[in-house]
Amino acid sequence: xxxxxxxxxxxxEDDAADLLRRxxxxxxxxxxxxxxxxxxxxxxxxxxxxxxxxxxxxxxxGCESGQxxxxxxRIDGQPSPAGRVLFACxxxxxxxxxxxxxxxxxxxxxxEKDGRYFGRGSCDMKGPIVSLCLALRSLxxxxxxxxxxxTSDEExxxxxxxxxxxxxxxxxxxxxxxxxxxxxGRIRLGHRGAYWIEVTATGKAAHGxxxxxxxxxxxxxxxxxxxxxxxxxxxxxxxxxxxxxxWNLGVVRAGGESPxxxxxxxxxxxxxxxxxxxxxxxxxxWEGQEGISQVTRHLLLSPVSTDRSDPWLxxxxxxxxxxxxxxxxxxxxxTKALPGIPIVIWGPGESSEMHxxxxxxxxxxxxxxxxxxAQSLVDACAPEGCRExxxxxxxx
Numbered sequence: 001x002x003x004x005x006x007x008x009x010x011x012x013e014d015d016a017a018d019l020l021r022r023x024x025x026x027x028x029x030x031x032x033x034x035x036x037x038x039x040x041x042x043x044x045x046x047x048x049x050x051x052x053x054x055x056x057x058x059x060x061x062g063c064e065s066g067q068x069x070x071x072x073x074r075i076d077g078q079p080s081p082a083g084r085v086l087f088a089c090x091x092x093x094x095x096x097x098x099x100x101x102x103x104x105x106x107x108x109x110x111x112e113k114d115g116r117y118f119g120r121g122s123c124d125m126k127g128p129i130v131s132l133c134l135a136l137r138s139l140x141x142x143x144x145x146x147x148x149x150x151t152s153d154e155e156x157x158x159x160x161x162x163x164x165x166x167x168x169x170x171x172x173x174x175x176x177x178x179x180x181x182x183x184x185g186r187i188r189l190g191h192r193g194a195y196w197i198e199v200t201a202t203g204k205a206a207h208g209x210x211x212x213x214x215x216x217x218x219x220x221x222x223x224x225x226x227x228x229x230x231x232x233x234x235x236x237x238x239x240x241x242x243x244x245x246x247w248n249l250g251v252v253r254a255g256g257e258s259p260x261x262x263x264x265x266x267x268x269x270x271x272x273x274x275x276x277x278x279x280x281x282x283x284x285x286w287e288g289q290e291g292i293s294q295v296t297r298h299l300l301l302s303p304v305s306t307d308r309s310d311p312w313l314x315x316x317x318x319x320x321x322x323x324x325x326x327x328x329x330x331x332x333x334x335t336k337a338l339p340g341i342p343i344v345i346w347g348p349g350e351s352s353e354m355h356x357x358x359x360x361x362x363x364x365x366x367x368x369x370x371x372x373x374a375q376s377l378v379d380a381c382a383p384e385g386c387r388e389x390x391x392x393x394x395x396x
Contacts, residue, residue, distance in 0.1 A: 036063055088161075184348075239303070
């Protein structure tokens with residue numbers, strides 16, 4: 001059995017690889033069609049964590065009647081004077097795409113190769129969940145615990161966390177929150193929010209041979225997009241930490257069903273990455289454009305930013321990055337429910353591996369992150385100003 005050693009802890013890589021293999025076998029794809037498998041994966045995690053001393057299930061939701069699977073777990077231990085650490089993990093993964101493009105089995109049966117494990121969700125975020133599970137197992141017998149949120153459909157606009165926002169508002173406030181997304185092991189202090197809108201352009205139908213008698217809704221939509229590309233669209237703002245806002249036209253649906261028709265309807269879905277919750281200017285601009293008949297909000301997720309000077313960050317055993325995450329996370333929902341609590345995004349795995357064909361993660365990175373999580377929990381329970389090393393802890 002291969003082990004990593006660091007800060008007094010021994011981390012068996014074989015255990016990490018085996019647990020990841022078992023997690024990858026659950027085809028927990030985001031969306032309603034994947035809810036049953038997300039729930040099966042959740043039940044597997046609860047069974048695994050249920051063997052730890054001090055385990056308790058505080059809240060559980062299955063997938064009956066279209067509900068989003070969700071659980072809130074506590075591993076009891078010596079609480080920090082300021083409160084427990086709350087971890088947030090999502091159960092879902094993005095679809096695999098074209099399976100024949102994968103060189104490795106997307107559901108993890110190929111196993112480890114040259115220190116990397118391949119499979120959908122290996123990096124985002126089942127590898128980080130393995131790190132957390134091994135860290136908690138190492139510390140449970142030492143009187144150190146934490147709380148965990150398991151959410152669903154994070155990849156679908158954080159729909160699972162959003163469905164539990166009222167519950168989250170009523171939980172005991174933690175000392176700090178760690179969202180276990182892959183960040184190359186570097187602590188990220190926030191990310192931009194997201195505002196997704198669907199804009200509908202209308203025109204006048206006509207025969208394709210007499211386009212002068214009609215008005216193309218597609219042209220009207222593209223005229224607006226051209227203005228945005230030329231910098232004449234909604235004003236994009238900047239934040240010293242989060243950076244500049246951006247937009248992407250991700251979906252276009254034309255109303256024309258045949259090339260010999262002038263289409264009278266066209267829609268586009270635009271993804272704005274925002275640095276402020278105030279999105280009225282974006283909405284107002286689109287509503288004021290000629291030919292745009294409807295603007296519909298699909299998603300609004302708040303930007304996230306934790307003050308770099310927050311003393312809780314000193315409890316975390318890892319480097320704090322100067323850059324934010326490039327993507328949104330469940331932190332947008334959690335900070336809305338639990339305002340004023342420091343929250344970071346921190347986990348193993350390279351962000352460049354997320355959502356890719358042959359997605360993978362390094363097993364040593366999972367083990368190293370287990371050490372970092374464990375050390376951080378130890379420090380969170382230590383008296384103020386002290387940092388301890390659990391010499392007797394053995395992650396196995």
